[in-house]
Amino acid sequence: MLQVKNLTKIYDGGVKALDNVTFDVPKGQFLAVIGLSGSGKSTLLRCINRLIDPTAGQILWDGDDITTATPEEMRRIRRKIGMVFQHFNLVHRSKVITNVLAGRLGYVNPAWSLLNRFPKEDMSKALKQLERVGIADKAHQRADELSGGQQQRVGIARALMQDPNMILADEPVASLDPVLAHSIMKHLEEINKNDGVTVLCSLHFLDLVHRYADRVIALNQGQLVFEGLPSEIDDKKFKDIYGRDAERVG
Amino acid sequence: MNDKNQKPSIWKSIRTGLIFLIVAVILAYGFEITKIDLEELRSEQRQQSLIRVTRALAQPDIFEYEKETQTFTAPVYVTCPTGGAVIAEPDTSGPYAIVTPECAEPGETVTVEGFNFFPNSTGPVRFVPGNDPTNVVELGNETALADADGHFVATLVLPNRPSEDVQFIRATMSRNVGAPKFTQTAHDTWEKIIETVFLALLATILGTLLAIPLSFIAARNLMKSVRSPLASISLSTLGWPIGIAVGILVVRMVANFTEPFTSNILVNLVSVVLIPVILTFAIRWALPQDDVASPPLGLQIARLGVLFLSALVGFFWMYQLAGLFMNVGESSTALLGSFAFLGRFLIQLGDILIVTTPVLGALAAGGVFSNFLGRIGQRASEKLNEGTVKTLNLIASAAAGATVLGLLGWLVEWLYQIGRPAYTQTGPIVVGAVLGLLLAIFTKAKDTLPTGLVIYYVTRTILNTLRSVEALVMAIVFVIAVGIGPFAGVMALGLHTIVSLAKLYSEQVESIQAGPLEAITATGANRLQTIVYAVVPQIVPPYISYTMYRWDINVRMSTIIGFVGGGGIGFLLQQNINLLNYRAASAQMIAIAVVVSIMDYVSSVMREKAV
Known part of the structure; x- marks a missing residue:
């Protein structure tokens, strides 16, 4: 159970990215976050694992208060929250397997990991995750030799290495073509259904929202403007979320 | 902005002119300052030295040849003696030279003609003053070049050395033989x-x-x-000097302990090989690969103890390694012949290890202490209540300020030898403590400060x-x-x-x-x-x-x-x-x-x- 209460983020320049946002996410839900570019979706997801420190408000996750966690506690919380990024954020010059193993960094002993030593179980686990996303044969290639879709799968495998209870996906398919988008979304869906991992996924396309999400929240200029089922988004709601001049595509 | 439509104004022209004028003045002043003067370049003396140097530079001293030299000393009279000069016929079987005329006044020119010298040889033809043909003093700077038959003709102006006795003109002709060799300069x-x-x-x-x-x-x-919070910063600042002092002390103790064992090469070898194995096991135990849950306090302390012992053993190992390098180096230098530099390299490596180990130890201990105390400070300001943290901040920050400024004062004293403790010791310590206190008073107890940026x-x-x-x-x-x-x-x-x-x-x-x-x-x-x-x-x-x-x-x-x-x-x-x-x-x-x-x-x- 993730509870976000009155979350507000004001950047140094005075930009209000999040404005008093409150919502709950029950365990195991697939929550889509929609809204225009710059509406605060990325900021919201990054506040949840404190890559960005919120200005005010509270985030509770399974009883832990994320907003007041000390750096050490935050590390322990972060390792149970996987994150998938729009631009994949792989380390290009490292091998695929190293990128995947990086998901274990919160668990392994820092001293050993600095020497690039991982326990044997982690090695086999990394290969298993790559198999799960269907690119086991690429394990020893450099990450930048892979295509976009393959890179995003590596990103998912990295998140899976964390044994996450929750995955934050920040526009995971925005840089991919529609076919690849569906294959990536299917992986997230499968993780959500089979492993019971909560997924918070920001999306641009409403057809993806209808197809994959259990529930939707929508942001407009940092404010929560909609919360409910995907099927409840009618034309009026759509205009509320995306503005008067917006037209539906797809 | 529509500059395009503006007509060129008189002010613009004046401005451009002024800029040119200023640039010209700057250049003129630059010429004055850097003493640019082509007259100097044109002077006879400069040009001659320049030519001499340039010619020398064009003939790098890299190769040289073995030389074969032939010398002949021909008699000549400067001022003709009364009754005419009598010159014996030279021995024509070897190289010889004839001076014509046989006598002349100082300042007159004579011709020297050489025969039977080495073909294509070259060398100076100079006047030898005095009546001794073996005199090494020579005057003049004429050079002769023999043709393929070993024949040359040179002209010489007689110097102002008039004498009744016979004097000489010497030709020293030499040529290169064999293959070129590198000169000493080249080597x-x-x-x-x-x-x-x-x-x-x-x-x-x-x-x-x-x-x-x-x-x-x-x-x-x-x-x-x-x-980091102030408590953490202050405590880790204090940690450095304490750690460095402890580190130097500990490493010195280890060094003293190791001393008697370093001379034997066998002991060196065994410890150098064995210790890493033991250390690997110890460190594997003390640093588990996973930290899924925090271990109990007792185990944590035991692990810290093992790590400390490992560090001691590690220093022992470094000294043994140094000993091994030096012993192997010393005994092998004689055997290696022209590869003796490898042995000397080992000796130097050993020496470097011995010199750097205390430094490394001090730095490592400083780092560990600072880190450890910093963590305690971090933990304290997270867990304790506001008032306690404030008190801790006040004490730790004052102590840290006093220490830092005290050390700086000590450095100043050492550099300038002021010899007045009020300026270099008690003064800075008090000022540091006050500054620390002020910082602690004006910082909110649990606020973090931008340590990284500082x-x-x-x-x-x-x-x-x-x-x-x-x-x-x-x-x-x-x-x-x-x-x-x-x-x-x-x-x-x-x-x-x-x-x-x-x-x-x-x-x-x-x-x-x-x-x-x-x-x-x-x-x-x-x-x-x-x-x-x-x-x-x-x-x-x-x-x-x-x-x-x-x-x-x-x-x-x-x-x-x-x-x-x-x-x-x-x-x-x-x-x-x-x-x-x-x-x-x-x-x-x-x-x-x-x-x-x-x-x-x-x-x-x-x-x-x-x-």
């Missing part, structure tokens, strides 16, 4: 150019190794997010200051510290390499992609892990590239570092220029040009391969 140059190349190599390696860690602290994007600015300032000091100037200082020779050069170039590479490197760190950094942080990795997994892979190519570039610079710098006694070829070059031995200087300049262009090529090839 010296070769030796020194090798020294130069290795000087540059060592300075680059040393500089690169130390610049890498520095570059991370001098990178804004990595340091910006480092913030460290960043301090590091940057030190780097920039040191970088502005030329390596040549540094060499002068190091010559005083370690004596004239290439070692001083290595230290000076190495230091300059550290500071300039650290700056270049840190700029590369600042320009990496932020995405991977964010992704690795999101996995729960700590700061060091983030650097190793997200930063390091991104900076490898530019780091290699910059190291090559620096290696290039160092080769060029090392050729002149010898001018101030820093070893390498510059020493020879400067010496020969001062001795007006331009042919030798020319050889050295050619060597420098060749080496620099080869290095240039090699480094560009390597850079292409690596990136």
Whole structure:
């Protein structure tokens, strides 16, 4: 159970990215976050694992208060929250397997990991995750030799290495073509259904929202403007979320 | 803005004119200051020296030949004696020369004709004053060149040395025989150019190794997010001096303990091999691979104890390794023959280990203490209530301020020998304590301060200051510290390499992609892990590239570092220029040009391969 209460983020320049946002996410839900570019979706997801420190408000996750966690506690919380990024954020010059193993960094002993030593179980686990996303044969290639879709799968495998209870996906398919988008979304869906991992996924396309999400929240200029089922988004709601001049595509 | 439509105004023209005028005045003043004077260039004396030097430079002293020489001393009378000159017929079986006329007045010209000399030989034909044909004194600077038959004709103006007795004219004709050989200068140059190349190599390696860690602290994007509460900062500041003192003490104890065991090569060998095995097991136990849950306190303390013992054993190992190097080096130097330098290398390595172990130990202990106390401070300000943290802040911050300023005062005292404790000891300590107190009073108890940025600015300032000091100037200082020779050069170039590479490197760190950094942080990795997994892979190519570039610079710098006694070829070059031995200087300049262009090529090839 993730509870976000009155979350507000004001950047140094005075930009209000999040404005008093409150919502709950029950365990195991697939929550889509929609809204225009710059509406605060990325900021919201990054506040949840404190890559960005919120200005005010509270985030509770399974009883832990994320907003007041000390750096050490935050590390322990972060390792149970996987994150998938729009631009994949792989380390290009490292091998695929190293990128995947990086998901274990919160668990392994820092001293050993600095020497690039991982326990044997982690090695086999990394290969298993790559198999799960269907690119086991690429394990020893450099990450930048892979295509976009393959890179995003590596990103998912990295998140899976964390044994996450929750995955934050920040526009995971925005840089991919529609076919690849569906294959990536299917992986997230499968993780959500089979492993019971909560997924918070920001999306641009409403057809993806209808197809994959259990529930939707929508942001407009940092404010929560909609919360409910995907099927409840009618034309009026759509205009509320995306503005008067917006037209539906797809 | 519609400048296009504006008509050219008179003011614009005046402004342009004024700018030209100002530029002209600046240039004129520059000429005055730099004493540009072509008249000097046109003077006879300058031109002659210039020609002499240029010709010498064009004939580098690299090759020489064995010489074969033939000498003939022909009699001549300066002022004809009464009754005419009587000259005996020369022996025509060997080389000989005839002077015509046989007598003449001073200042008159005589012709010297030589026969039967070596074909194509050359040499001076000079007047020998006095009546002794073996006199080594010669006057004049005529040179003769024999033709293929060994015949030459030279003219000579007789000097003002009138005498009743017979005097002489000597022809010393020589020619090259056999294959060309390298001159002594060429040998010296070769030796020194090798020294130069290795000087540059060592300075680059040393500089690169130390610049890498520095570059991370001098990178804004990595340091910006480092913030710690005041208690943590103060305690970790206190940790450094305490840790360094403890470290030096402990390492010294280990050194004393190790002393009796280092002389035997067998003991060396056994401990050098055995200790790493034991240490591996100990460290594996003390640093478990997973930390899924926090272990109980007792186990944590036991692990800390084992790590401490491991550190002690590690220092013991380093001393044993040093002993092994020195013993093996000493006993093998005699056996290795021309590879004796390998043995000497081992001895030096051992010596370096012995010198650096206490330093490393002190730094390591300082780091560990500082880290440990810092963590305690961090934990305290997270867990304790506001009032307690405030009290802790007040005490720790005052103590830290007093310590830092006290140490600075001690440094000032040491440098300037003021000898007034009120200024250099009690004063700074009191001021430091007050400053610390003020900081603690005006900081909210649990607020975090931007430690990272402070460290960043301090590091940057030190780097920039040191970088502005030329390596040549540094060499002068190091010559005083370690004596004239290439070692001083290595230290000076190495230091300059550290500071300039650290700056270049840190700029590369600042320009990496932020995405991977964010992704690795999101996995729960700590700061060091983030650097190793997200930063390091991104900076490898530019780091290699910059190291090559620096290696290039160092080769060029090392050729002149010898001018101030820093070893390498510059020493020879400067010496020969001062001795007006331009042919030798020319050889050295050619060597420098060749080496620099080869290095240039090699480094560009390597850079292409690596990136």
